[in-house]
Amino acid sequence: MKKIYIVKDSEVEVNPFILEDFTRDKILSISKIKTSKKALRKCAKELNLEYDEACLSFAKKMLDAQIKRSQ
Numbered sequence: 402m403k404k405i406y407i408v409k410d411s412e413v414e415v416n417p418f419i420l421e422d423f424t425r426d427k428i429l430s431i432s433k434i435k436t437s438k439k440a441l442r443k444c445a446k447e448l449n450l451e452y453d454e455a456c457l458s459f460a461k462k463m464l465d466a467q468i469k470r471s472q
Contacts, residue, residue, distance in 0.1 A: 436464040 438457045445452045 436461050436468075 438454075438461055441457050441460055442452070445457075
């Protein structure tokens with residue numbers, strides 16, 4: 402059985418609903434970072450992927466463009 406607590410209306414705190422607190426735009430603006438080749442190299446090594454500098458440059462440009470477009 403669940404317990405039920407009865408409270409008075411003066412004990413209840415009411416806060417306004419602020420939509421910006423729940424939107425994705427706020428999270429994206431905080432987490433804006435550029436992709437570095439060093440991070441891509443590290444990720445490729447962790448995943449045991451073969452790569453060269455041309456692939457890293459292409460991947461970096463694509464990721465940065467996608468991040469910029471999604472904002």
